[in-house]
Amino acid sequence: MEALIQSFFNFGILAQAWPILLSGFWMTLLLTVVVVPLGLAGGLAVALASTSRNFFLRTLVVLYVDFFRAFPPLVLLMLVAYGLPFLDIRLGAFGSVALAFLLNTSSYYGEIFRAGIESIPRGQTEAARSTGLSALQTLGYVVVPQAARNVTPDLISNTLEVIKLTSIASVVALPELLHAAREAQSLTYNATPIIAAGIIYLVCLWPLVRLLSRFEHRQIALH
């Protein structure tokens, strides 16, 4: 017990590591507020393209989505971070993470949005168009508001996964929370910073997990 406290819950070490962890936390937060909206916007574009009437565009989007869904995100990140510099494209750690996440998450969000759009019967679009709304108005006022409600649980679930996924940015040395924790661990020879980082993730993400769990039960119960 004593040893456990000494190596996992050591307050002296925690005080020492706190500034590093805090800056890591801010980086994770920054990453989240950049990467999630980017992914949502990209996903919406993907979904709109996949419901277009143009056959080539639709096929292209299906290929894009399947391609990036089959790639483990870490593999994609490494390819972007270590491969692109050989083409003289230097994005830096943050840029590489942002690009890899955009490619990966936009295909997931795109699938969710597409399912949402397809859940709205075609007759609604036709009715809206025949009352004189433009295609864009139909989408904005009729389809998207209903579609968004149908897929809210999936959107939250995917967003939770994206936030958790930001931890892989540590691999390309972006100083986010996990990277900070590992750095603090190697400076102090103590595992407390890693435990602390875990607790920070837990405290921030637990409310989302609870919310999601309630949604999921409702969804399966209403099958």
Place this chain on the structure above:
Amino acid sequence: MERFAETFLNWNVMAQYAPKILEGAWVTIQIAVAVVLAGIASGLALAVLRAFRFRLANLAIVVVVDVLRALPPLVIIILFYFALPTVGIQMSAWVATWLALSLVLMAFSEEIFWAGIVAVPKGQWEAARSTGLSFLQTLRDVVLPQAVRLTIPPLTNRTIAITKNTALGAVVAVGEILYQAQSAYSFSYNPSPLLLGAVAYLILFIPVVYFGRWVETRFAWKR
């Protein structure tokens, strides 16, 4: 274009490291299969245990599942591999990766199975019990077959997402595809092995993604 081919599609480098990548693919498959078996079996076991509604056990299950869903998988792997040894619990990188991912899959599949069990109408329990079936018989022969059918699409998607996380093992030097590709990249200072690794993932996971799509339409929830 010539330079592009030489950097990214360098046949000499690829031929040299292809056996390593193949070796890595085998390790990836082994971990993925072991994770799927352990994760789904333990998730189902927990969901069944939860059906007995022992209050203390259920509270423990909810807490464990929530924690495992809130923590990024990479944080759990690093916790197992770098933090646990400081309190005398040693495990190999392979075991750390397998255990972490299995626990994550256990948490997600428990939630999904439990939601399925809850979704089976109460009348089914009552009718089965009144015909003389025991609690266990009711669960095994009446409730679970219906519950599992409901859970197949979400479970398949979640399982696919988690098996792709085997790439995270590279961070703790498990010799799977990404690790082999990455070390080949740093030996040869040429990104071709990374590309080769990416192709290996595509070959492994595109069929899996398509299988997931097929399952989704085959067992689609009728709304």
